[in-house]
Amino acid sequence: MNRLTEMLGCRFPILQGAMSFVSNPELVAAVSEAGGFGVLASAPITDPEILKVQIEATRSITAKPFGVNLVGFNPRTMAMAQVVVDMGIDAVTLSAGFSASLVGFLGEHGVTVLQVVANVAHAAKAEAAGVDAIIAEGCESGGAQGTGGASTLVLVPQVVDAVTVPVVAAGGIADRRGFLAAAALGASGVQMGSRFLASRECIAHSRCKEVMCRADDQATTLLPVGRSNVRVVRTPVVSEYLANPDPVVLDHLMSASGQVLLDGRIDLGPMASGQVIGMIHEIKSVREIIEELMAIPSEPVGGLVD
Numbered sequence: 694m695n696r697l698t699e700m701l702g703c704r705f706p707i708l709q710g711a712m713s714f715v716s717n718p719e720l721v722a723a724v725s726e727a728g729g730f731g732v733l734a735s736a737p738i739t740d741p742e743i744l745k746v747q748i749e750a751t752r753s754i755t756a757k758p759f760g761v762n763l764v765g766f767n768p769r770t771m772a773m774a775q776v777v778v779d780m781g782i783d784a785v786t787l788s789a790g791f792s793a794s795l796v797g798f799l800g801e802h803g804v805t806v807l808q809v810v811a812n813v814a815h816a817a818k819a820e821a822a823g824v825d826a827i828i829a830e831g832c833e834s835g836g837a838q839g840t841g842g843a844s845t846l847v848l849v850p851q852v853v854d855a856v857t858v859p860v861v862a863a864g865g866i867a868d869r870r871g872f873l874a875a876a877a878l879g880a881s882g883v884q885m886g887s888r889f890l891a892s893r894e895c896i897a898h899s900r901c902k903e904v905m906c907r908a909d910d911q912a913t914t915l916l917p918v919g920r921s922n923v924r925v926v927r928t929p930v931v932s933e934y935l936a937n938p939d940p941v942v943l944d945h946l947m948s949a950s951g952q953v954l955l956d957g958r959i960d961l962g963p964m965a966s967g968q969v970i971g972m973i974h975e976i977k978s979v980r981e982i983i984e985e986l987m988a989i990p991s992e993p994v995g996g997l998v999d
């Protein structure tokens with residue numbers, strides 16, 4: 694797994710998936726400091742100046758490389774891309790849509806582009822447009838889903854066979870077993886969201902972290918939003934909505950996403966999380982999470998470490 698680390702300039706092939714509202718400078722810096730690759734979220738940001746401030750804040754706490762996520766649905770995406778270029782960000786993950794002109798713009802300015810996809814056709818199209826890597830995200834992942842519906846186990850090897858650029862496996866990975874499985878499928882690295890959401894450094898409210906630690910294998914569900922689905926925890930508010938779906942109510946619930954994650958108001962709207970929360974039972978530090986994935990003992994053990 695080193696084509697990816699060379700490309701991103703990090704020690705380990707572990708990306709922290711961008712998470713709206715919570716992948717803030719502290720989480721991103723903690724991941725990059727621990728040898729992974731932190732990624733700032735920009736989806737809920739409407740003012741590019743705020744992205745600039747977040748990049749500066751991240752740089753004030755780490756000298757390690759980190760990236761920015763840009764999403765197709767944000768009307769300010771081109772302005773955000775300009776900030777990325779102006780601020781000298783080395784790598785961007787693109788998700789929730791694909792834009793050849795955006796890929797071209799970033800590429801021309803020397804920005805490494807990783808495109809998130811949920812199917813093989815989108816992976817091939819992104820490679821043809823010049824992206825540097827593909828993030829193949831299976832349907833078990835937390836948050837918004839691309840069109841596809843294939844699980845990570847099924848999707849990743851098919852994307853690996855279809856493209857020549859490095860492939861990052863995303864969705865359903867939280868520990869070394871998942872990391873090794875991704876490597877066996879041909880991935881050059883992994884992207885994790887939910888596991889980092891349940892980390893000590895993540896700003897998410899403790900109530901949200903408790904929900905994750907109590908979750909089992911059936912704890913999440915897909916919520917239809919627009920033309921796609923969002924994987925969320927099956928909290929009472931979600932079950933009530935699914936029993937009586939109504940687009941007006943949905944808009945209202947979705948608009949509370951920030952309050953849900955930051956204030957722990959899980960009664961106000963859905964909380965995005967992946968199926969993998971069923972195997973997350975403990976809040977750990979980002980460093981512990983990464984070192985466990987890489988099988989690095991956190992404390993020197995006599996005889997095993999110099």
Ligand SMILES: Cc1cc2nc3c(=O)[nH]c(=O)nc-3n(C[C@H](O)[C@H](O)[C@H](O)COP(=O)(O)O)c2cc1C
Pocket residue numbers: 709710711712713734735736762764787788789809830833834835836837863864865866884885886887888890965966967968969
């Ligand atoms: C709370 C939450 C918010 C997310 N927000 C974004 C986002 O803004 N942009 C994005 O590309 N992916 C987003 N994702 C997806 C993650 O970046 C990542 O790909 C996904 O969580 C991987 O699956 P996992 O949860 O099984 O690890 C989000 C995921 C979660 C759990």
